[in-house]
Amino acid sequence: MLPYITVLLLCQLAGEVAVRLSGLPLPGPVVGMVLLFLGLVVRGRVPDGLEQTTRGIFANFPLLFVPASVGVMVHFKVIAAEALPIAAGVLVSTVATLVVSGRLMQFLM
Numbered sequence: 774m775l776p777y778i779t780v781l782l783l784c785q786l787a788g789e790v791a792v793r794l795s796g797l798p799l800p801g802p803v804v805g806m807v808l809l810f811l812g813l814v815v816r817g818r819v820p821d822g823l824e825q826t827t828r829g830i831f832a833n834f835p836l837l838f839v840p841a842s843v844g845v846m847v848h849f850k851v852i853a854a855e856a857l858p859i860a861a862g863v864l865v866s867t868v869a870t871l872v873v874s875g876r877l878m879q880f881l882m
Contacts, residue, residue, distance in 0.1 A: 777826040784809040 788805025791797070797804070813819055845852065852859065 774822065774826050774829070777820070777823045780823065781809070781826070784812070 785802050785805040787808050788803065789801030791804050791808075792799055792801045
């Protein structure tokens with residue numbers, strides 16, 4: 774399991790380095806995920822150990838939301854005071870995402 778976690782972290786590191794060197798406006802982990810995908814395409818299959826490792830990570834995925842939930846509870850008064858701007862931002866970004874996704878789908882079809 775440890776070698777495959779290392780592979781995942783090295784792909785993330787490679788993505789971070791690629792973003793920093795190229796100046797791309799993308800998150801490094803996203804570029805790292807693309808690099809991992811390309812490596813798996815070249816290999817032709819997902820190694821069993823990598824599949825088991827990722828299943829283990831996904832099984833514990835809800836634990837990653839605990840810190841965010843605690844942060845919301847700790848800063849609940851601040852969030853409540855700024856509820857209207859937060860709600861407006863969420864609404865506008867959701868509508869923008871739907872419009873852009875729909876237009877992109879129309880363009881691609």
